[in-house]
Amino acid sequence: MAEITAALVKDLREQTGAGMMDCKAALTETKGDLEAAVDWLRKKGLSKAAKKADRVAAEGLIGISTAPGKGAVVEVNAETDFVARNDHFQGLVKLIADVALSTGGDAEAVRAAKAGNKTVQEAIASAVATIGENMTLRRAASLSVGQGVVGTYMHNSISEGLGKIGVLVALESPGNVEELAALGRLVAMHIAAAAPLAVDSSGLAAEVIEREKGVLADKAKASGKPDNVIAKIVESGLKSYYKEVCLLDQPYVHDDKKSVAQALKDAEAKVGGPIKVTGFVRYKIGEGIEKQESDFAAEVAAAAGKS
Structure with a gap:
């Protein structure tokens, strides 16, 4: 042997x-x-x-798991949307989200973590064998607060904590937890709809800001503006850009006469303390994955020709 x-x-x-x-x-x-x-x-x-394993897995589910003061979100992909309605797959995503809540937001750590007598990666491989589609834990993230809440929202929810767009938002505050939780859900809904890139401009990557500056400057130069005017146009354009991509600067979807920052300030009296957004995560299923397009009619015709 x-x-x-x-x-x-x-x-x-x-x-x-x-x-x-x-x-x-x-x-x-x-x-x-x-x-x-x-x-x-x-x-x-x-x-x-x-x-x-070589099949494109761009469908699947987002899963969220929460506990007081913390939350985790995962994206688990499969090949077809049909699998999202499979009880086995839904159970797998819930299990992975629960593991992520305890292990943190590192996807590799989640894959290696134990779930019963198997690792998460082994549980995924077992589900692949049972269901017959490629599946993968694509990404995971977690947020926590020392004082306050991690608000959540799931769009296109098919079950508790499962859906197509999942959001976590961390609100640091000494205020009333129930009021904060309700506010956190509203802010998470805003994030799901508006898809900000960062909490504020300081959270944007330097190359993103420089690229936007370059676009604004080139537009101004093309219209023949002098350099001193171009500088002002770029500064004004950046402010408009921040209103598009920075959470606190965006018009609040629940009251677009206010920015999110203003809405949070107004909510402080009801909550009973200052409120600070310390982070957020927004996952949309299949985001950024290049899906393989197929011509169903052609496939049927090809199959018929072979028969």
């Missing part, structure tokens, strides 16, 4: 995409015979993950 080393387990995982515990079991059953272990996993239906 060959020695079942970590390297042998790793080789089997790379070949099959099965979970570590499943690979160990396969090698134990086959006395360390790698090829026999591959067949053992195939017979158990546990090697499907590798065959699915």
Whole structure:
């Protein structure tokens, strides 16, 4: 019997995409015979993950999990929107969100963390084998406050804590927690709708600001404006840009006569203390993933031609 080393387990995982515990079991059953272990996993239906891994997974669900003073959000992708209605998949996303709440917002740490007797990554591989689609934990994030609340909102919710756009927003405040929670939900709804890039201009990447300055300056130069006027146009244009992309500067979706900053200031009397937004996270399912477009009619015609 060959020695079942970590390297042998790793080789089997790379070949099959099965979970570590499943690979160990396969090698134990086959006395360390790698090829026999591959067949053992195939017979158990546990090697499907590798065959699915190159498929684009741009659908799926956002999951949110919360506890007093903290929240976590994850994006778990699958190949088709149909899977989002699968109870097994929904349970998987909830489990991963709960793990992220305890481990923090590092996706690698979440994948490696235990969920029962398996790691999260092994649980995903098992779900791939069961459901038959490629799945992946794409990203995870968490927020916490020393005093205050982490408000949440889920858009297109299909179940508690599951949907298509998930938002966390951290409100630091010594005020009434119930009032803060209600306000946090409203601000999270605003973030879902307005998709800001940062809390304020200080949170924008320097290259983003420089690129916007360049666009504004080039437009002004093209119209023949002198340099001193161009500088003023750029300064004014940046203020308008901040109103588009910075949370506190945006017109509040629940009352667009106010900025979000003004709405928060007005809410302080009701809450019973100052309010500060210390961060937010907005996840939209499949955002930034290049989806593969298919011509369904052509596929049907091609299949008919082969039959």
